[in-house]
Amino acid sequence: MAAPSVGMDIHHQNNFKLSKTEKKSLRKQIKARNTLLRHEGIEAVSYATQNLVVANGGLGNGVSRKRLLPVLEQCGSVDALLMPPNKPYSFVRYKTAEESRKAYDTLNGQEIADDLGQKIILYLNFVEKAQWKELRLQALPPGLVVIEEIVSSEEEKMLLESINWTEDKDNKNFQKSLKHRRVRHFGYEFHYENNNVDKEKPLPGGLPDVCESILEKWLKEGYIKHKPDQLTVNQYEPGHGIPAHIDTHSAFEDEILSLSLGSEIVMDFKNLEGITVQVMLPCRSLLVMTGESRYLWTHGITPRKFDTVQASGHYNSGIITSDIGDLTLSKRGVRTSFTFRKVRHTPCNCSYSSVCDSQRKETSPSFPENAKEASLLEQEYVHRVYEKIAGHFSSTRHTPWPCIVEFLKALPSGSIVADIGCGNGKYLGINKDLYMIGCDRSQNLVDICRERQFQAFICDALAVPMRSGFCDACISIAVIHHFATAERRVAAVQELVRLLRPGGKALIYVWAMEQEYTNQKSKYLRGKRISPGKKEKINSDASVEGLLVERVPDVGSRDSASSVPSVSDVQERRCKSRQVTNSELPVHTNRTSFHSQDVLVPWHLKGNSGKDKAVEPFGPVGSHDPSSIFHRYYHVFCDGELEAACQTLSNVSILKSYYDQGNWCVILQKSD
Template identity: 55%
Template sequence: MEQSVAVRRSKEEKKVLRKQLKASHTLLKHEGISTAPQPTKSLVVANGGLGNGVGREELSTVLKEMGEVETLLMPPQKPYAFVTYRSEESAQRAHAHLNGQKLQCGENSVTLYLSYVDSVTCEEKNSVPLPEGLLLVEDFVSPEEEALLLAAIDWSSTNDDVTAQKALKHRRVKHFGFEFRYDNNNVDKDKPLPAGLPEDCLPVLERCVRNGHINIMPDQLTVNQYESGQGIPPHVDTHSAFEDTILSLSLGAKTVMEFRHPDGRLVPVVLPGRSLLVMKGESRYLWTHGITPRKFDVVPACDPESPAHTTSDLGPNRNLTLSKRGTRTSFTFRKIRHELCRCAPSPSPPSAPSIPSCHADATRLEEEYVHRVYDAIASHFSSTRHSPWPRVCHFLSSLSPGSVLADVGCGNGKYLGVNPELIAVGCDRSSALVQICAERGFQAFVSDALSVPLRTASCDACISIAVIHHFSTQERRLAAVRELVRLLRPGGRALIYVWAFEQEYNKQRSKYLKEQNKEHPGNLSPINDTSDGIQEPHGKARMHTSRHLEDNYRPGDSMQDVSKVIDGKLSVHTNRTAFNTQDLLVPWHLKEGKRQGGEESGENCNRDPSPSESGPVPVFHRYYHVFQQGELEQLCVQVPGVKVQSSYHDQGNWCAVL
């Protein structure tokens, strides 16, 4: 009887193993890896890669038990590895004994599946150089200095009269010299903190000046403490608040900081403990930097026979391994800027893109001129989005308690907390903005607005605020509305806001145009301005009366004939001027927004830049399709089952309730 049970259990285990092997082969096929039917010296180890938590040390140890290993290749972010043995017999031994065996990697347990391959190939990627102006100095402070600096930060003290300490959702922060305000991403230059910088920092800073890393003593320090798994969204340190050079000292555990260029280049930089990172010039103003929240980093493996890796040497043909994150404390030193910044006018992108002619062109355009831009400007964008719009708040307040709300394209989540009686969830294409939502305690996830992973008819209400105008074809804009409608239960309502082509309506100019005319009333000619696009109305802004569909749109009405592009190329819009095309690129100058009289606006920095005062200000271009009157309603009624309940113009936006 016992023997029968054992035989049955053995058969079941073999059956499970066959299924798992088949699944692993399917994965390898999708990855473009061809397995060999006959034994060879090389094997692919499915389920044994850096991408699923297997470290080089653990995998190498178990593989070497089977024979002498020539090479072990572990591509970054992939759930497999390649091993080549000195002899075919060793490879056969590994194939026979390790297939289906479990490997314990810390708290992570994986099952290995090995297959023969004729050759080990891995896409060779050229090493991307460090961003211009970025310097990494290892072992800049001694272990004794590190201990003194860490001891100087008293996390148990919360005396905000001396220092400013905050417990953010994903890290804790302490400020010295001047407090950095996260509500407006700026500093109050007239309110220094009494304590100044800790005395133990002065010898380190004096060494920075002597070595030429910075030419002036910093007067502001931000200390961030990151536990394992914590990070910070991609951002550019505030331009208007601080001078050019930024010093960042890493103490404790090492981590990987990712630098991203607006053109999509990504440079991961390993920051060892006790290292100094110097950011100036292009690396300071043009590239974003951030730390992805995770508990393991892919880093170069320690090899005593090779020189230390100090930069982004994380290519697929390098000896890579996993590094478990520990507690890291960063000391970021900056010099407060006491004079106004001087920013350059908006340049055009290197080669103006064309209006898309097919689905593939549209997705490429939106990836470069919408998705990448919002990831790059997320922190600055969020700092200019404080106050919810009154009419949107009215819509949210009108919903019944307990209603399920989906904010599709939620940005920094400023509408998710307007009505606490709702069950509100947000989604956005930008992972950096979703992380900001999480830090604020909101429920949000990363998702494309054309395919939201929520059940059909699961929501009582949806809002789409300033999102659909970023889709670059009529078909994709219609698909975005159709997806909102899919989420709604019968009788559910959606509110949509899009930028309006008509920035003057009922003889009233929107704030977008009024901002320009404070100094030159009546002047609508183009000017150089570095502000963001359409401004959000503040509490006392005049609101237009809601109009029903029949009051301002009748099906069949033709749209105004507006020239879209010249020679098929999108033009770059001049901020604060009337639109002259419907499809265009709107510049975003990556500097810090500030609040003026309750309004949310960018800083007005129109003087010519002085290289001695500041570095170049990066300019990003976002694609927009600005809607003509009636166009939004015409789009919505194409979706079956939709009734446009009301529509209106609200400070430069066309709006509709479905």
């Protein structure tokens, strides 16, 4: 039967004699329409037009042009199929509105297979015109060059055959496989925990003989300036990748070389201003990173089984363009990369002193050994910093996160709610039916709250001047990770619980050790606890809430009966992270993996304009001034650690725990 009008209110669907399945499909169609409007600004109309937006049918949803176009053409002559990169939707324009209406009636709720063979359901809505947030076409990062066909197919075969993945493990050249890929090192072993090598421990044998003649040829032809003495060979299966990173300045000379063999790949480059450039690396091509691209831009490979590429196969200097009429998906093959480096034996003297480990003059503080040292550390690297960056920080904190909004809007009307560590107060006005009050240690942030007509006061999160049992609910968003010992973090949770009445609930968010590194906006999967490792099952880069839920297995929420490790167990495990061996807190490199749970995270500030956005490892990014860099202390939590801290309190039960865009989160309830 024909689908009801897209403009029809969900409550009026009973006017049609719909089956239960049809009613469910209609609800999901309307949800898709509302989600696209809320998150992408795509507005549907209630009358037939030539244009349709196809939810769940996009490159970011694992659906290629080759897969979707034949389905659409069953309903009429397709004038254009526009597929924005990394989005789980597309636009189709038919020759006539009648053909568009036929597609709307026929394909809404239809199940098709994506390029992995998984079933998805299409939801279509009429639009006046195709509209999307256009990506700016960027030039290659300065100093980056892609040289195609640098080796012949015969040389490729010799290079691949030179790597013996089954070599005897007793050989010092052998490197056991990492979690997601096979790795071999030559010359020196590359240490992924610090992107460096031990210069005092060269590996025997040097580089493979087959590389010598090829490197000499590149030198002679002027493609490279230094002859490498270190080689890392990585083998990437489809779906695998590598986190964004910058090779340590002092470890290697200016050139970093990456030879792609076996299969093409798209590599992501990102700078401190948040500019992202996706670069196609064809098979048998050489990537040469020098200068700014070597020292300032992170490079990494997003773990996915398909890349967004030009359907025509034509690239502008290797860049994936924003021509959405010429984009499709390319299935990845097995890629083997030969990464060549020249080990540096003198300090780095690059032009980027503010981010250069050889030239940074400041020394990091030591990890605190007692409560007094922890308090002093927090004073210097949390409280003082937020006072300095308050205005700039506030300018980057304007969009509420859906799961937090959902928690606040679900509370009964008239509830008294405290936001402990409220920052600029972005959650204080979410639900007008609540009586919300905020507090923060920063005078300047509290002043911003008051300018916005919110109720807020200054206090320490460990000693909130409110009577016990006063609140129906509390929220603590990105606060507890700033406390420098496990005892102080538990005390912060205990203070939240003290404020609650019996039966009251608290929502806590802290930064997660486990992170994803992708270019898309955050993903939200309501009601599901998805660990970063399992998120790989959600193919590609979709960023629109709700459109992908049907294709993800419901892994459920962890409740209070779940087995949760103790705080001491989690601390001992330390997320299998590298310990701070010399007690000095490491400075985290933004937009790279965490290698320690206790770190200093840089905040780049430019003047007092308030217009420049900040540099966060997982949040918004913007311009920076190397003369104004502040470091904030963080203890990033590993999986289970926040729950363990909560369960040390006898009067608490955990209602729900989940992972939300780089944070571990719990909803707890105070016992009667």
